[in-house]
Amino acid sequence: MVRDNEGMRTQLERFQEALSGRELDGAIIAAPEALSSVNLRYLSGFTGSSAFLVIAPTKAWILTDFRYVEQAQKEAPDFELVRHRPKVSESIAELLRQESMRRVGFEADKLPVAMFQAWSDAFGVTLQPLDGLVEHLRLIKTDWEIDAIRTAAKVAGEALTGVISGLVGKRENDIALELEWAMRQGGAEAVAFATIVASGERGSMPHGLPTHRAVQTGELVTIDFGARIHGYHSDETVTLATGPVSDELAHIFAVVAKAQKAGVRAVRPGVKSHEVDAAARAVIDEAGYGEHFGHGTGHGIGLEVHEAPFAHPMRPGTDHVLESGMTITVEPGIYLPGKGGVRIEDTLVVTDTGAEYLTRVPKEFRIV
Numbered sequence: 001m002v003r004d005n006e007g008m009r010t011q012l013e014r015f016q017e018a019l020s021g022r023e024l025d026g027a028i029i030a031a032p033e034a035l036s037s038v039n040l041r042y043l044s045g046f047t048g049s050s051a052f053l054v055i056a057p058t059k060a061w062i063l064t065d066f067r068y069v070e071q072a073q074k075e076a077p078d079f080e081l082v083r084h085r086p087k088v089s090e091s092i093a094e095l096l097r098q099e100s101m102r103r104v105g106f107e108a109d110k111l112p113v114a115m116f117q118a119w120s121d122a123f124g125v126t127l128q129p130l131d132g133l134v135e136h137l138r139l140i141k142t143d144w145e146i147d148a149i150r151t152a153a154k155v156a157g158e159a160l161t162g163v164i165s166g167l168v169g170k171r172e173n174d175i176a177l178e179l180e181w182a183m184r185q186g187g188a189e190a191v192a193f194a195t196i197v198a199s200g201e202r203g204s205m206p207h208g209l210p211t212h213r214a215v216q217t218g219e220l221v222t223i224d225f226g227a228r229i230h231g232y233h234s235d236e237t238v239t240l241a242t243g244p245v246s247d248e249l250a251h252i253f254a255v256v257a258k259a260q261k262a263g264v265r266a267v268r269p270g271v272k273s274h275e276v277d278a279a280a281r282a283v284i285d286e287a288g289y290g291e292h293f294g295h296g297t298g299h300g301i302g303l304e305v306h307e308a309p310f311a312h313p314m315r316p317g318t319d320h321v322l323e324s325g326m327t328i329t330v331e332p333g334i335y336l337p338g339k340g341g342v343r344i345e346d347t348l349v350v351t352d353t354g355a356e357y358l359t360r361v362p363k364e365f366r367i368v
């Protein structure tokens with residue numbers, strides 16, 4: 001079980017406290033096969049592919065099937081284990097009856113409609129959406145979570161350093177594969193997401209997945225990569241040069257670097273996340289490249305690669321006031337179709353007085 005700083009309260013205990021604040025008798029967190037299990041993992045520590053949590057104010061159960069009985073016992077010791085019946089709803093209904101729960105929270109944005117209908121019929125309780133309660137708890141990371149992201153970034157950064165010498169002549173695919181291999185060898189349990197390698201004019205595609213194109217001399221190569229440790233992700237982008245580049249590409253690199261620094265400087269407690277976007281975007285707008293920066297400046301990161309808080313000008317309702325312990329990326333870019341592109345990205349943690357880099361690969365203009 002992941003504990004709060006200094007082992008004060010578990011994530012389960014914080015959730016239980018929040019439940020009573022909402023006048024709920026309990027909550028069900030469902031992660032049936034193939035659905036996101038991030039919140040379930042956050043509350044219980046369980047990493048398998050299918051389980052359900054029933055959480056009452058002072059007790060909690062994890063329901064799973066034969067495959068995961070032993071694993072759930074080990075990973076979720078704060079939960080009482082129930083091997084559920086073939087029809088999960090029967091086992092959940094029994095627990096709800098036994099504990100006299102009447103108003104029960106559930107994740108309306110995650111539960112499939114068919115399952116919701118079956119539950120409504122079977123449980124005879126009032127099901128009330130939790131409205132992002134677990135996501136809210138996840139916003140502020142514990143020291144343990146921050147360390148996991150820092151370690152993931154370290155593993156990813158060291159892997160990159162070993163891969164980027166002599167890029168010329170290598171295919172984008174091979175660069176991505178070498179990098180992913182090195183991250184796994186370095187201790188990553190998985191890569192955070194499909195590695196992006198976009199060279200030459202392909203750099204104008206913000207999410208250009210690698211192809212068979214071989215890197216040439218005198219162009220820019222954008223590599224967006226990350227590793228995963230204990231379920232937590234790192235996310236970082238470098239844009240490297242393979243020799244002197246055109247004045248225009250050198251210029252947009254300088255603009256993006258300046259914008260990224262402005263965004264990083266804006267990250268501190270009390271600032272709204274959209275202000276981080278505004279700080280970076282202003283630099284790119286002033287340089288006349290506003291229309292070539294069509295995505296948000298950053299996103300929160302943790303058990304998911306993209307989570308709140310979002311530093312995005314066009315996502316209403318996703319703005320958060322930054323607080324110490326939040327993690328966020330800063331990743332402005334300029335993309336010129338037919339010519340190439342630049343993106344520079346770091347992952348930061350908000351501290352009491354500002355921000356600290358979790359990603360450590362140098363971001364200045366480099367010829368490799």
Ligand code: ZN
Nearest residue numbers: 224235236345
């Ligand atoms: Zn990225």
Ligand code: ZN
Nearest residue numbers: 235329331345
């Ligand atoms: Zn990112």
